[in-house]
Each structure stands twice: as structure tokens, then as C-alpha cells.
Amino acid sequence: MNSQLEKIKNEAIAAIGRARDENTLTQAEIRALGRKGALTEFLRDLGRLAPEQRRAAGEEGNALKKELESVITRRRAELQKIAASGLAEREWLDVTAPGRELPAGHLHLTTQAIREITSIFSRLGYNCVSYPEVEWDWYAFESLNMPKDHTARDEWETFFLSGPSHHKFGRLVLTPHTSSGQVREMERGELPIRMVNIAKCYRRQSDVNHLPMFHQFEGLLIDKNIAITHLKGTLDYFAREFFGAGRRTRLRPFHFRFTEPSFEIDVSCGVCGGTGESRGGRCRVCKQGWLELGGAGMVHPNVLRAGGVDPREWGGFAFGWGVERTRMMKSAANIDDIRVLYKNDARFLEQF
Secondary structure, eight states: OHHHHHHHHHHHHHHHHHOOSHHHHHHHHHHHHSTTOHHHHHHHGGGGSOHHHHHHHHHHHHHHHHHHHHHHHHHHHHHHHHHHHTHHHHSOOOTTSOOOOOOOOOOOHHHHHHHHHHHHHHTTTOEEEOOOSEEEHHHHTGGGTOOTTOGGGGGGOOEEOOSOOBTTTBOEEEOSOGGGHHHHHHHTOOSSEEEEEEEEEEOSOOBTTBOSEEEEEEEEEEESSOOHHHHHHHHHHHHHHHHOTTOOEEEEEEEETTEEEEEEEEEEOTTTTTSSEETTEEOTTTSSSEEEEEEEEEEOHHHHHHTTOOTTTOEEEEEEEEHHHHHHTSTTOOOOOGGGGGSOOHHHHTTO
16 A cells, blocks of 8 residues: 555656646646546545555545645646746836727718718708607698698608507608608797708618618708799709719709609719719619709698798798718719618728
8 A cells, every 4th residue: 555655646746846837737636636536546445445454544645635735736836936937028018108099980971971961051040950750640741731642652652650540640650751840840930940850761762872761851941032043052052062063963843742843953973973874884873974862842832831831921942862862972982882881891981
């Protein structure tokens, strides 16, 4: 038995002495004192000895266990000291060096456009307001001269929401256009009005020029002696400030239920430069050199009445443009697919 303990001791102390880091020391400890270690196996076999031999061998085995634990503790302290002594060389820190600059993002293109649009119209005396994205049918359609079941509603491909209907206002919808804010603004009763309403809109469309969720800015001016020339001058001023002096705009006669007369507003395409051709073929954005940005017109008398305004005394104009489409038409933007704005591709977003 003594020779067996001596062999266990010598092998364990040799392994502990050879350990050059805490990991190899732990392995040596496991081989000697672990659940299946040499000394543990020795003590487990003592049950087969006679009582007198068992007591003597057990005392010697336990004494060896305490001795090995003491040797391991000392060796671990030595290894930790050695590791700490080299730490200053391996992980030195120059406290005088400037810190690393954390990566910082920037405002999204849509947010940048909204702020620029707001700034331009504020110079014309317009107030920026915000009206609900979840709207009543009455404000989204009926108050805008589109009665229930009127075919003009089909153009907006509306998302209706489940829930109770209001006895006057009808069902809830995700507002398809910011024009729903016109009557809400008139209901405040503060005339004259110069309003820009910027909010999200929702329609069932998705292609290079359309998004199912997009932002729109709605302009509304209500005053006395207002004519189409005021509308044209306002839109020309905005186009010049936002796109630059080299861009052209045009008004095309159209039909909207809430304006009369009505127009669609086009701008010369910023992708193809107004030529209708891009990358050796037809421009995939405009197809013809012009891109529609939105609608405009003189506010219909029925809309004025719905807002509690007397059309015999007051008149005005309104316009609604898509923010994302307006931004993609900015000179040198070269964005030929509006959907890329919301794909969260850092390679694209970091360019702006």
C-alpha cells in the first residue's frame, strides 16, 4: 500500500510541477484527485482491506490528499502571479491616446425630406400640423365629396379596419391620403388657413414608384380672392427650392372629387434628366421624361361646406405629394426604385 501511495504522490507532484498554466494544472488535479483520479480510486478500494489495515491506509491516503491539495494551491498561486506579471506587456493601455469614435448613423432620407419640405413651406407662412393615420371614413371620403359607394373611392384601394362603426363617421380606415386633414383643419374655425399636413398613408400598391406605406405632404390654403395662379406660383416656388433651378414642372388637367378644377403635378424626371431614356433603354421610373408627384386643385365648394366654411366668401387650393417620390426625384439622387428607401440596406443608406 505504501508503495502504491508513493507512486501516486510522485506522479501527481511531477504533473503539478510541469503545469505551465491553470488549465494544465486543473487537468493534473483531476487525474490525481478527481472522481476517477488515482488517489480517489485508491481510497475507494480500502473497503476490501482488514479493519486494522484499512484505518492505517485511510489515514495515509487522507494525509496525501491534503498534501496534494496544498501543493496544487501553491502552484496555482505561482501560475497566477506569472500570468499577472506578463499582463502589463500583453494588455497595456495608452491613456493619452484619443478614444475610438463610435459609428454614428444619420437621419433617414424620408426624415431629411420631411424637414426640408417643412422648412420651405414655413418660409411661405404655412404651419405644419399632423392628423390621424387611422381615420374615419367620413373624413377620408365623404367630407371630401365622395359619398358611400361612389366609384371615385376605388382609386385609393383602402385598408378598412375591423371594429365598431360610428353613427356619423362610419368605419375606421388606414388613411389613404393626407387630404383627410383638410376638413379637420377647417373645423378648427381659424381662418385664413395655411397648412401643411405630413403623415403616413396606406394603399395596396408596390412597384418602382409605389409603396404600401408612404408619407404624403398635404398643403391647404383657404383665404379670400385665391386663384389658380396662386397655386401654380406656390408649387413652382417649392419645386425651385427643393429640386433646383434646372428642373421643370407642369400641371395636367385631371379629376378629383375634392377639387375643381383639378390637376396632376409632374416634374421632369431626375433619373433620366427628362429624356425618358436611361441606361440605354426607356427610363424605368418615368417612361417618358415626366413623373407625377401628386394632385392639386381649387378646393371644391362641397369640401368647404363640410368644414363649416362658406364657399361664397372663402376659397382656396390644396395639393398632396408623396414625400418618398419627391425625394427620389431630387437632382443627383439617382434612385430608380422607391422601395429601396425601406429595405434597410446600409450600402444604400450610407450614401446619403
